[in-house]
Amino acid sequence: MASDQTRTAILNAAERLYAERGFGDVTLRDIVAAADVNLAAVNYHFGSKDELIAELFVSSSIATNRERLNQLKLAEEAGGGRASIDSILRALVGPTLRGCLGPERERSAASRFMIRASIESVPPIRKIKNREIDHLRKFAAAMRRSLPERSEVDLYWGLHFALAMAHQTIRDSERLAKLSDGLCDLNDVGGIIDRIVAVSVKALTGDQRKIADKISAQRAR
Amino acid sequence: MASDQTRTAILNAAERLYAERGFGDVTLRDIVAAADVNLAAVNYHFGSKDELIAELFVSSSIATNRERLNQLKLAEEAGGGRASIDSILRALVGPTLRGCLGPERERSAASRFMIRASIESVPPIRKIKNREIDHLRKFAAAMRRSLPERSEVDLYWGLHFALAMAHQTIRDSERLAKLSDGLCDLNDVGGIIDRIVAVSVKALTGDQRKIADKISAQRAR
DNA sequence: GATAGTTTCATACAACTGTTTGAATTGCAA
């Protein structure tokens, strides 16, 4: 077969450029110039621009998903089939956050690319993200086993909120840094994960009646 | 001055098209065709495509911001200068959620446009969003007055998480609906607001020592 | 070393984009 040299040169250059400037501002000509290959090489090796983007995204995201499932498995084994809700949520948001946050200068091109992919939303990536639901179902199932007394709806909302906090933190870390005048340390990934997990756990395990009361009291206004 | 007929026709058509198909897929020619005006009218009335988008976004977002501040003011008056954390968060996330969620068929073009603006991220809109920080500071200040014993960092994270849950719910309501198999009722905007506010309040008012313990215990692993 | 298959290359293509131009038209004030 081929030497794969050109192929990987394109992948690396594309990943870096997309990470730096976003999907909207990078053309195939930019990529091939950075990779020092011919313009036609992209279509020859990948078929189209969209397929190149898709390949970049899937290879990055299956790595994260594998890490997630791995941690989930470990947590379930440690709990004898029933992982603690804490460890489930940690397995859910930890890998993504660890992959995307951390000191700016230490971030790999791959991580900066994934941040871009989570901010901007281009068609080829959107398609792939839709397939992610099956992956999330595994976490929903684990949560169900962990908190069987909790209603399904509450569990789904808890899962959704945990992901929301993680993704928004990745997406908008700059705004939080500005808003808090640097008070919120976004380089402390471990601390951020702890915070998100703690809030999510509290949302899922708090006294249920208290919440219900609160809600109905609020609604009564 | 002018009749403004052309101007508003363009605004309406653009709002509707962007809402339906997103920013990437709508050209000026699509807009002028839908508005039944001449192509040059956009540049004549707005200067450029980006300025048209910006005008659409600001007019929608100042409406939401005004509503937010209005509710905040009411809450502070009701509390004699110190609004409850509950009502502050409600003023923060309520207007946005009410504007963007609810039964699909009842959504206005303006609300669908704002959903798009929150999913896709185009340069003219990004610029405007950066100015939103001053607006958020007012809520941070209100939260500080409401929970003076809480650390600033905790307050900023709480504010950030509340917005995260609200925005992600708007952005990804479809995924949650699919994941939960329709179990999570995304038409019940009031219920969603209650949930987000309840979780945020719990995150901000829970026993502080418990959280600190939890965090240090988690870190010890 | 000839051959067949793979890969690279320069170049052209075709379509689409936002913007500009200058003339035609309209609407209003004198």
Place this chain on the structure above:
DNA sequence: TTGCAATTCAAACAGTTGTATGAAACTATC
């Protein structure tokens, strides 16, 4: 009506985009 500004219009512009083509260069097999 006349004159002047505001608005509309058809047309063209200038640039960019992803993709296709066919010849050239390379590589490995026999």
